[in-house]
Each structure stands twice: as structure tokens, then as C-alpha cells.
Amino acid sequence: MLSKTSRYILVVSLLMLVIAACSDVSSALGQRYRGKTLDVVIMGIERANQVAFPVTYRTGGVKTPSRCDPADPNDSALDQPLTEETKHWEITPSSSELELVLLKLKVENHTATNAVVNIDERAAELRDFVQGKYFPINVNDTMVEVGEPENPYDERSMVFLWNKLSPTGEGRAVELRRGCGLEGWLLFEAPIDTKFREFKWVAGDSLTIDF
Numbered sequence: 001m002l003s004k005t006s007r008y009i010l011v012v013s014l015l016m017l018v019i020a021a022c023s024d025v026s027s028a029l030g031q032r033y034r035g036k037t038l039d040v041v042i043m044g045i046e047r048a049n050q051v052a053f054p055v056t057y058r059t060g061g062v063k064t065p066s067r068c069d070p071a072d073p074n075d076s077a078l079d080q081p082l083t084e085e086t087k088h089w090e091i092t093p094s095s096s097e098l099e100l101v102l103l104k105l106k107v108e109n110h111t112a113t114n115a116v117v118n119i120d121e122r123a124a125e126l127r128d129f130v131q132g133k134y135f136p137i138n139v140n141d142t143m144v145e146v147g148e149p150e151n152p153y154d155e156r157s158m159v160f161l162w163n164k165l166s167p168t169g170e171g172r173a174v175e176l177r178r179g180c181g182l183e184g185w186l187l188f189e190a191p192i193d194t195k196f197r198e199f200k201w202v203a204g205d206s207l208t209i210d211f
Contacts, residue, residue, distance in 0.1 A: 038176075042199065045101070048099065099191075109204075115177075121135050124199065125202070158185055
């Protein structure tokens with residue numbers, strides 16, 4: 001039979017293990033990590049077996065340019081009347097053994113006059129404790145159009161980080177002027193309940209965030 005002291009030590013040890021298991025990334029959340037050019041903040045991390053979201057597509061109309069989001073002089077649709085169309089999309093893992101892992105990130109340029117950030121399948125890495133590496137998923141190739149849900153709360157508004165699409169459908173790197181930034185979700189998939197060791201950002205800079 002365990003003594004009171006032994007039982008106390010056992011309980012404390014178990015609590016420490018539970019806390020460590022529940023907060024394997026909590027120490028990194030909200031912290032600002034600075035590379036040579038970019039600052040990266042992990043604002044949140046979520047796991048899901050499905051993500052449903054609406055997208056409103058707008059063409060034409062008058063766009064108010066800003067320093068961080070200048071007007072595209074090659075966008076001929078700006079002279080056309082404004083039209084809007086909302087579509088509903090869904091993303092699921094490619095296998096029943098996998099789950100979606102979503103990182104909400106903030107990427108900012110506070111150093112260079114202009115930073116070119118190429119956000120594609122090689123823009124970042126999630127690494128686990130057994131040398132597994134997981135790369136971002138191109139949402140444009142993964143999402144499937146679905147009907148409008150009966151319950152609107154089954155969807156959530158989401159902005160995904162990815163290269164801009166040209167009128168021909170080709171990806172174009174994002175240019176961040178000094179003082180400007182991006183905020184949105186980066187999508188991965190990994191085996192269910194994978195524990196992650198670190199996150200590496202390599203688009204326009206190189207920095208590693210330990211979990």
C-alpha cells in the first residue's frame with residue numbers, strides 16, 4: 001500500500017503529465033517570433049475531421065486601395081458592375097486515419113521595404129517527435145462545393161493563407177510592404193492525435209517555433 005507521501009507524488013506526477021499533454025503547443029501560442037525579415041505569430045491550433053465554410057466571390061465594383069492592399073492595374077473587372085455570389089465549401093481529410101490540423105497565423109513584415117512571401121505547399125512544415133514532416137495543403141485543390149447548410153452555424157468564416165490566384169489560375173507570391181501583414185489559417189493533415197514538436201516557416205524567411 002502506498003503511503004500518503006507516495007500517493008501525493010503520484011497524483012502530482014499524473015497531473016503534470018495531463019497538463020503537458022493538454023498544452024503541447026500552449027507555450028507558443030500568441031508569442032511573436034522574429035526572423036531576419038518577417039514576424040510570425042501562432043494565434044491558434046485546431047484539429048477537425050471536417051471544415052465547412054462559405055466564400056463570397058465579388059467581381060467588378062470600386063475597390064478602395066490601401067498601402068498594404070493596392071489596386072491591381074491589370075484587373076479589368078474593376079470597371080464592371082459589382083456582382084456577388086456565395087458558394088459553400090467543405091474540406092475533409094484524404095484518409096480516415098488522418099485529421100485536419102489548422103494553424104491560425106499572423107505573418108508581418110516589419111523590416112524589409114518589400115518582402116516576397118511565396119505561400120504554397122513548401123511554405124511551412126509541422127514536425128512531430130518521430131521525424132515526421134507535414135506540409136501545407138492547397139485549399140483550392142482540396143475543397144469540395146456543397147449545398148447551403150440548413151443550420152448556418154455548421155459553417156464558419158475562414159480566410160486561408162495561400163498565394164494569390166491570377167486570372168489564369170496560376171499562383172502568385174504575396175508581396176508584403178513594410179508594416180503590412182497577413183492573418184489567416186494554414187491547413188495541414190496528419191495522423192489523428194499526432195503530437196507536434198515544432199513549426200517551421202520558410203516563405204520569405206526562415207524561422208522555427210518550438211512547441
